[in-house]
Amino acid sequence: MAVKIGVLALQGNVSEHIDAFRLALKKTGQEASSEVFEVRHPADLAGCNALAIPGGESTTISRLIDKNHMYEPIRSFPGGIFATCAGMVLMATQVDDTRIHSLGLIEMKVDRNAFGRQRESFEADLPIKELKGDPFHAIFIRAPVATIIGTGVTVLYRMDQGIVAVEYGKYMALSFHPELSCDTRLHERFLKNLGI
Amino acid sequence: MKLEELRFGTELLKRGFASMQKGGVIMDVVNADQAKIAEEAGAVAVMSLERVPSDIRKMGGVARMADPEKVIEIIDAVSIPVMGKVRIGHFVEAQVLEILGVDMIDESEVLTPADEQYHIDKKLFKIPFVCGARDLGEALRRINEGAAMIRTKGEAGTGNVVEAVRHMRNIMGEIRILKGMDHQEMIDYAREIEAPAELVIECSERGRLPVVNFSAGGIATPSDAAMMMQLGADGVFVGSGIFKSSSPERMAKAIVEAVNHFNEASVIARVSKGLGDAMPGLDIHTLRDDEVLQTRGR
Numbered sequence: 001m002a003v004k005i006g007v008l009a010l011q012g013n014v015s016e017h018i019d020a021f022r023l024a025l026k027k028t029g030q031e032a033s034s035e036v037f038e039v040r041h042p043a044d045l046a047g048c049n050a051l052a053i054p055g056g057e058s059t060t061i062s063r064l065i066d067k068n069h070m071y072e073p074i075r076s077f078p079g080g081i082f083a084t085c086a087g088m089v090l091m092a093t094q095v096d097d098t099r100i101h102s103l104g105l106i107e108m109k110v111d112r113n114a115f116g117r118q119r120e121s122f123e124a125d126l127p128i129k130e131l132k133g134d135p136f137h138a139i140f141i142r143a144p145v146a147t148i149i150g151t152g153v154t155v156l157y158r159m160d161q162g163i164v165a166v167e168y169g170k171y172m173a174l175s176f177h178p179e180l181s182c183d184t185r186l187h188e189r190f191l192k193n194l195g196i
Numbered sequence: 197m198k199l200e201e202l203r204f205g206t207e208l209l210k211r212g213f214a215s216m217q218k219g220g221v222i223m224d225v226v227n228a229d230q231a232k233i234a235e236e237a238g239a240v241a242v243m244s245l246e247r248v249p250s251d252i253r254k255m256g257g258v259a260r261m262a263d264p265e266k267v268i269e270i271i272d273a274v275s276i277p278v279m280g281k282v283r284i285g286h287f288v289e290a291q292v293l294e295i296l297g298v299d300m301i302d303e304s305e306v307l308t309p310a311d312e313q314y315h316i317d318k319k320l321f322k323i324p325f326v327c328g329a330r331d332l333g334e335a336l337r338r339i340n341e342g343a344a345m346i347r348t349k350g351e352a353g354t355g356n357v358v359e360a361v362r363h364m365r366n367i368m369g370e371i372r373i374l375k376g377m378d379h380q381e382m383i384d385y386a387r388e389i390e391a392p393a394e395l396v397i398e399c400s401e402r403g404r405l406p407v408v409n410f411s412a413g414g415i416a417t418p419s420d421a422a423m424m425m426q427l428g429a430d431g432v433f434v435g436s437g438i439f440k441s442s443s444p445e446r447m448a449k450a451i452v453e454a455v456n457h458f459n460e461a462s463v464i465a466r467v468s469k470g471l472g473d474a475m476p477g478l479d480i481h482t483l484r485d486d487e488v489l490q491t492r493g494r
Contacts, residue, residue, distance in 0.1 A: 010456060011219040011240060013212075040457075055216050057240040057276055064238065064456055085216075097275060112275060118299035119322050121209045124200040141212050142277065142299070159200070180212050 350413020
């Protein structure tokens with residue numbers, strides 16, 4: 001099956017997501033039949049199996065989604081969505097900052113910058129039980145957390161400050177940055193959930 | 197569950213923070229009101245400072261870190277990251293900004309240097325630094341000292357993009373030249389540009405700097421910003437260009453959109469319509485030697 005993965009390229013950590021998905025597809029032996037590319041306009045979403053919403057500034061990305069008329073096309077996008085950091089904020093139904101026009105695709109309340117400012121950003125090894133092998137090396141940068149989640153939303157990992165990884169059907173949302181840690185197990189799990 | 201062992205202030209966290217700014221516009225602001233306008237317009241971060249560079253030029257005298265009260269006022273006003281400028285080599289100003297909660301420090305030639313020999317040892321800090329550079333050697337020396345982001349210097353406070361273009365072309369051009377070199381030639385080139393050989397080799401392998409590279413110093417219009425992106429910048433800093441224009445809100449939004457669609461002339465044309473006056477510019481050739489900021493630090 002030819003796999004097409006788009007990475008929302010309005011602002012933020014776009015090229016790292018493209019590299020990470022390419023690596024994940026290589027590991028699952030689908031590199032040759034797949035395409036990973038930038039998405040800037042609604043038309044770019046056509047035929048995509050999945051969309052990644054990268055980290056960046058959630059206020060900025062939210063504004064640019066509206067400005068580029070991407071809000072409804074993403075909401076009605078039939079494929080999977082892999083959202084990290086700012087992406088997780090955008091997936092929520094409720095955000096602690098009313099300026100964010102979130103997509104409301106995962107029933108959860110998200111607090112932005114829940115650990116504090118950049119000096120409080122951290123790396124930690126998370127023993128995510130759904131992943132085989134070593135703990136997952138997670139990089140949190142001015143990261144959000146989910147404080148309340150709806151029924152049907154699966155928690156992949158919870159820290160003292162809140163929930164940092166969730167799955168909901170074809171969606172995965174993470175407060176940290178798997179695209180920065182050269183570990184594609186979460187990307188692979190996301191693709192597997194989609195039957196890719 | 198027991199709290200996982202957390203590590204703070206690592207190189208990866210510093211470079212990761214810088215990476216989140218990509219494709220964005222970082223705007224100079226001098227108070228909370230301006231910070232809110234910048235955030236509203238879609239800035240990815242604001243640079244808090246006492247005066248924008250064009251006013252620093254006019255005032256003369258020694259330009260220093262902003263008053264902590266001002267920095268806190270700006271931190272409290274917005275939810276996007278707040279950066280702050282310190283003088284080259286002034287590690288105590290940097291310690292102060294770190295304590296205040298600033299997210300990234302700009303060790304900047306726009307302020308009067310405090311040390312003409314040494315830059316700050318940036319690896320001693322938990323928060324990331326951005327530093328100016330005019331060519332590959334300068335960029336790699338700063339990265340070697342711990343800078344997590346480079347910005348090409350340009351000539352701040354002039355509203356004239358010519359130096360920003362020169363410095364971006366220098367760095368991108370030098371990296372392209374590396375591609376044709378063998379190992380020995382790269383070692384020799386590293387010596388010539390006074391940069392660590394391993395960083396030169398890393399640039400050659402990646403075809404780019406090992407950290408994010410923004411453009412700064414003279415960007416005054418949406419077209420200026422988009423040109424710097426097309427020349428290879430990962431994002432732009434706009435200093436005086438926004439709040440010294442005749443309609444800052446509109447200029448700020450237009451520059452954000454131009455950076456977002458830097459390859460689409462139709463968008464740049466649309467956002468540039470009826471913006472009013474850009475900041476008044478200066479011809480670089482009329483500056484006296486002591487008025488040129490880019491030669492500070494090397």
